[in-house]
Amino acid sequence: LESCVKARNADLYAICDAAPDLLARMGATYEPEKMYDDYDEMLADPQLEAVIVATSDAYHVPMSIKALKAGKHVLCEKPIGVSVEEGEMLADAVKRSGKVLQ
Structure with a gap:
């Protein structure tokens, strides 16, 4: 979040977290335009x-695929996935989406 705030070529538009206390604390600290407690709702914006x-490693690929399907570019933490099969599924999703995954 700190890097997003410091970036000259990006704006921290929204944050999303299922934990209300963490969402409130990060919202107060980084002051995004919007805050979401539902990932699908955020992706629909x-x-x-x-x-x-x-997020936790096990969620990297599923959440990245959801974002790509919603027409969003994705920057994903390492590791990108927890298996070769997950990596292949994600690569396919990137090709179908036409979006950038980093």
């Missing part, structure tokens, strides 16, 4: 252009 997936 037409103003959102890209997401950073910074």
